[in-house]
Amino acid sequence: WRSYANTLSCAASHVDETHAHITGGSFFPYVVGGKRAPHTVTIAVPRGARVATGLDPHVKRNTWGAIDYDTFIDAPIEVGKFRQETFTVAGVPHHIVVHEYGHEEQNLPRLVDDTKRFVRFFRRMFGGFPFDEYWFMLHAHPTLCRGGALEHLNSTHLTLTSYLDDPDPLRYDWLLSVMSHEYFHAWNVKRMRPLGLGPFDYTKETHTPGLWIAEGLTEYYCLYSLRQAGAWTRQQFLDWLAYFVDRYHDMPGRRVMTLRESSFNTWTKATWSPRREHAGNALNAFVDYYTKGALVGWLIDLMIRAETNGRHTLDEVMVAMFRAHGDAELGFDEEAFERTAAEVTGVSLRTFLRSALDGTGKLPFKRVCKTIGLELTYGAATPKEEKRTFRRKILGTLGLEVAVDGRVKVRNVEPDSAAEEAGLDRGDELIAVDGERLGTDNWRRLLGEGEPGTTKAVALFRHGRLQTRPVTLRADGRRKTRIALAKGLTGARKRWLEGWLGPESKERAVPSARP
Ligand SMILES: [Zn+2]
Ligand SMILES: [Zn+2]
Structure with a gap:
């Protein structure tokens, strides 16, 4: 068979000159009626490259395997020249595998230390580990990765859309929280789980309210x-x-x-x-x-x-x-x-x-x-709070969310809002307010600031056509929680x-x- 492998996400596989990252479910087909048989994979490992995977090493050289198909595809495989940090808690090795894109060195020691901390916490909480070894696999690249992370039996694969050493400390905190989230899944989901979430029938949908x-x-x-x-x-x-x-x-x-x-x-x-x-x-x-x-x-x-x-x-x-x-x-x-x-x-x-x-x-x-x-x-929210990394660009006086990237585009219009009343729509490119050009620095003031009842003329492009719409502000119902x-x-x-x-x-x- 042939598999597609040009998407670097936690649910897909990716092969290029730097590595092969295989997510079993997206890569290995199964033989109907043969899922319960042991499965192995033999890898032609290029010179200088190594293999990281939660699969069991087989006696045969460069071969890894599992007792059945479900277990086999539940362990991603990374082949390449990655960096690996290993620590042991209560005799159980934990590996952090990082595909280096030339940016990762700075935050890694701290990531190892913080990971050790939450690993110890969960061990205390549950009184032990449900695995003999655990692998964190990390790809962190703003354009190559698709975002997201996925839990597996004794490993997790994270594909994050910022570099590991992103200068924004919040992005590090977020990364750490994702690591901990996926790790907790080793108990909650990979072992105890709502009905239906495994063992899977791969030919059918899996609905669960849980x-x-x-x-x-x-x-x-x-x-x-x-x-x-x-x-x-x-x-x-x-x-x-x-x-x-x-x-x-x-x-x-x-x-x-x-x-x-x-x-x-x-x-x-x-x-x-x-x-x-x-x-x-x-x-x-x-x-x-x-x-x-x-x-x-x-x-x-x-x-x-x-x-x-x-x-x-x-x-x-x-x-x-x-x-x-x-x-x-x-x-x-x-x-x-x-x-x-x-x-x-x-x-x-x-x-x-x-x-x-x-x-x-x-x-x-x-x-x-x-x-x-x-x-x-x-x-x-204070102006400083409005600018925080993860706060969405929503104008409470309009019920309007924008995406600002040089241009100001409408990302969402809330139901029953001033923006909806004015007929603004998702995808509109907002150009000017009362004749003044909108930009990266003034969009919040020009669009959203003013007393309730104030009407502004918003010029916009929709489907390539210029139009102007009157928009009347309402009281700002958006809040910041403390x-x-x-x-x-x-x-x-x-x-x-x-x-x-x-x-x-x-x-x-x-x-x-x-x-
Ligand atoms: Zn890789
Ligand atoms: Zn999750």
């Missing part, structure tokens, strides 16, 4: 683990959670789609990502189960701690779920999480979960934060909060970047 557990809770744990492990300071952790709240509020689709629906439909409509040009109305029609799922996980953790006087945590629920379902060939049913939480902690999550999973109403951030001694407030520790905490609440936040003594000196 991605809020599989991806959402994993997303919460990647943030939480970095704080618990001391890789992040307390304030960094709180800032990331605040950023997630903003990300959720900036998603108009949260008003029309539930968390379960989002999960179920992702198989056919994995289009919520604002990066995707084919996304159409995805931003207005979809809610992202990573973001909302992480926030639901966070609220559950706080509720359990507050309702049990700090005696129980979400960690225990996850560990109990893993013990009960981690070795099973089959996944867990939808009720298992709620049931396990009730058994382990005595807390009933029923009412909360019904509205969080099946409703489109607001999540009770403020109320739940208060119970544990956190102060969550909403306010207008989370801080409540003042003057004492006694029990202080203790619960500190348990959740992790010891301050573990904080390391890190650049104070805020998402």
Whole structure:
């Protein structure tokens, strides 16, 4: 057979003069009726190149294999002259494999140290590792890589769209969170998993409403683990959670789609990502189960701690779920999480979960934060906050999101907004406001600033034709979330909060970047 291998993404394969990166599912066909047989691959390794893979080494030279097809394709293979850093925790080797593009040296020692930290944290949490060896494989290049990362049985492949030593410290924090996210999947998804997520019938679609557990809770744990492990300071952790709240509020689709629906439909409509040009109305029609799922996980953790006087945590629920379902060939049913939480902690999550999973109403951030001694407030973003790396370019007075790259283009128009009323549309290239030319530095002021009721004449190109539309500003409903520790905490609440936040003594000196 012949396989296509010219896409460097976590779901595809890529072969060029520098390496061969093979993602089994995109590369190796299977023999119908033969999936249960052992599979091996023999590689003609070029001189000077090495092989990194989570597959078992075979007695035959340059050969690796697995007990069956499913296991065989669940370990990507990197062949090339990569850099490899190895550390061992409790006797289990962990390898970080980096394809070097001439930029990676600076952040690597810190990445190894931070990775070691969250590896130790998860080992403490689960009381051991579910594998004998683990491989992190990294490709980080702004144009070559397609973005994303994928979990495997004892490895993960990350294809990130910035260099590992990107000067923006937030990009490093993001990379670290992705590493931790994929690593946690070795427990949550690769072993314990919602029904349907394996073993797979590759000829059929796989719908599941359970991605809020599989991806959402994993997303919460990647943030939480970095704080618990001391890789992040307390304030960094709180800032990331605040950023997630903003990300959720900036998603108009949260008003029309539930968390379960989002999960179920992702198989056919994995289009919520604002990066995707084919996304159409995805931003207005979809809610992202990573973001909302992480926030639901966070609220559950706080509720359990507050309702049990700090005696129980979400960690225990996850560990109990893993013990009960981690070795099973089959996944867990939808009720298992709620049931396990009730058994382990005595807390009933029923009412909360019904509205969080099946409703489109607001999540009770403020109320739940208060119970544990956190102060969550909403306010207008400062100009500095508006410019932060991951903050989307949304004008709250218009309900309009733009992409600014020399030109100013409309990326999204929110339903029932001033921009919609004015007839602005996705893809419009905005040229001028009241006769003044729009540019990289003045778009926010020219387009979005002014008292509610102010009307501006916006000139734009649509399908190559110039037109002008009057746009009337509304009150700015967009907010910036801030989370801080409540003042003057004492006694029990202080203790619960500190348990959740992790010891301050573990904080390391890190650049104070805020998402
Ligand atoms: Zn490579
Ligand atoms: Zn994931």
